[in-house]
Amino acid sequence: MNNKVCVMMMAANEEAVIEKCLDSIKPIAGMIVFQNNSKNPDRTCSIVKEWCAKNKITLHLYDLINQGDWDPALHRNDVFKVANKMSTFEWLFRMDCDEWCTFDGEMDLSEYKKYHVLSPCNRVGSGTVFLRAAFYRKGIEGGWPEGQAAHEEFHSEQDLNYGYIKGISVHALTKATGLHDDKGIFQKYYREALGLERQVLAEFDGKKLDTYHLWYAARSYADIMDERYRKYFLSEDHFRHCMRRSIYLFETFLKENKMDEKEIYFEKYHFINSDRTWLDYGYLAYINIYHLSRSIGKSFLDSVGHLHSASILNPWRAEGLNIMREHYYDVEDWYSLFSVTSKMKTLKNPFPQNGLFVDSMSYYDYNSQILDNRSLSAYWIARKTDDKQEKTYYYGESIKDIENIFKSKRLSNAIPTDTKKRLEENLAISKDHLKKLL
Structure with a gap:
């Protein structure tokens, strides 16, 4: 049974994990459409080219279309449009570079002729965990709404049939999958943090910072501020230095986007009624600053203002979390x-x-x-x-x-x-x- 698909991918400096990802999709990859999102790339693109040449898989590699636009949904939509146009296969398969596929031999795309969008599923114990959609039939129209992250729901004006596909599981970059160890995860996010921070500074024109990648640099540092990664830092001072870098980058992001604490209280009602799509970035920046500040020894009273600022940026989400905390059941x-x-x-x-x-x-x-x-x-x-x-x-x-x-x-x-x-x-x-x- 021919289950070959056109794989849609995009990446910014993922050389630490890209080859493992590519190896995992080899059974179904008939073609790869790859979007380079980095203006200061590492070896990611070279690895993709070498891998496709070695495995005789057609590759269409190009640079980000929406240059200068921070919105990840637009990036994802670019890949989808290019793949929809270039693909010679019936199905498009969306894959992130820090994910891996596993197969159990049952996958058969010919069984899903009535569907337009398919989600793979992972079986965990006796339960089933369904992941976000990954297979899209070529020719359908739609995309990810402006301001939505890559993992959000696909939207279309067409009447599409959604379903679940057996035989394939998609795993994220976690130790639980058994596909990567703690050291590998640490190296991935540490390199990503350094690379993105350098990229932002290299592109700084004295007027405006690339706050989208600035936020991701801060988040990548924050992702390794966990006890299980502590032993991979050069020293305790190195660990605390990276923690402070994360706080500084989050704070710089907030200041650049006029979401720092001085602005946030002055424009409180403006934020509440705003439809600007980066508000949740600000919300999460404050949440991360709060946790990191507590980790470096700040008291709750000195840090609680960050939680209040987060609730101003997204009162709906903050209220939902409060309900869960206050009514633990x-x-x-x-x-x-x-x-x-x-x-x-x-x-x-x-x-x-x-x-x-x-x-x-x-x-x-x-x-x-x-x-x-x-x-x-x-x-x-x-x-x-x-x-x-x-x-x-x-x-x-x-x-x-x-x-x-x-x-x-x-x-x-x-x-x-x-x-x-x-x-x-x-x-x-x-x-x-x-x-x-x-």
């Missing part, structure tokens, strides 16, 4: 779970276009996981209580939440088959019990 405490998910469900995102770094547990009021948790907790409360009025109310809430999932094509397509089966069974049981109660 045990999975068997169904009343607490229902209370938490009910509160999360009512939150309104003031930045609907600002999807940066919001993962699948984000607190949208139409999130399928929130509705699923609510319906499940309501179902079990109804099962366990002896109060007829409570039974009637909670069975009704469970039915309503499950029906809201099934009413939405996007939500119903986003849940795995086993979850859908459970929801259908719970819906039927709840309706039956409610009918008897009434």
Whole structure:
């Protein structure tokens, strides 16, 4: 069975991990469209060229189209458009350079003719973890909305069928995958931090810094500020120096984008009503500064202002996190779970276009996981209580939440088959019990 695809990739200085990534996609790579996002590149592009020549795989390599634009969604859209035009294969496969694929021999793209977008899945223990979409049928139109990070949802005006593909798993750069050790992860992010910082300084024209790459340099430093990487630094002073570099770069990013603390309090209401897409970068910059400041010995009172600044930039996300912290629940405490998910469900995102770094547990009021948790907790409360009025109310809430999932094509397509089966069974049981109660 021919499962060859056109692989879409983009990278900025990923020489530490790119070859491992390429080796993993060899079974399905018929063509690679590779976008170089670095103006001061390392050996990444050379490695890609050598690897493709060695394995006789067609390569289309080019430099970033949207030069000077910091938005990662535009970068991803560039790759998608070029691949859609250049590919001689039916499917486009999106891959990041710090990810790896594994196969179990079952993947067969011919089984998915009715779908336009496919997500691979990883099986972990007895559960299934579904990752973001990776396969896109050639010819479909769409992309990633402005301001969204690379891992956000693909949008299209077309009526597309979404599905899940068996036989392939995509793994991120973590020790848990067994595909990279701590030292390799440390080297990757340390080199990335140094390279991006040098790139930003080299391109500085005396007027404006490249704050997009400045933020990523700071984040790369922050990613290795963990105890398990500490032994790979040259010394304790080196470790603390990198921590301070991260804080400094985050603070510089905030100042350059007028999100430092002086501006943030002066323009508080302007930020709340703004639709500027980098606000979540600022939010995460303050969160990182807070944690790093505590790590180098600053007290909570000296650092808490950073948390307050973060909440000004993205009050919606901050409120969602506060609800989770304040209402920590045990999975068997169904009343607490229902209370938490009910509160999360009512939150309104003031930045609907600002999807940066919001993962699948984000607190949208139409999130399928929130509705699923609510319906499940309501179902079990109804099962366990002896109060007829409570039974009637909670069975009704469970039915309503499950029906809201099934009413939405996007939500119903986003849940795995086993979850859908459970929801259908719970819906039927709840309706039956409610009918008897009434």
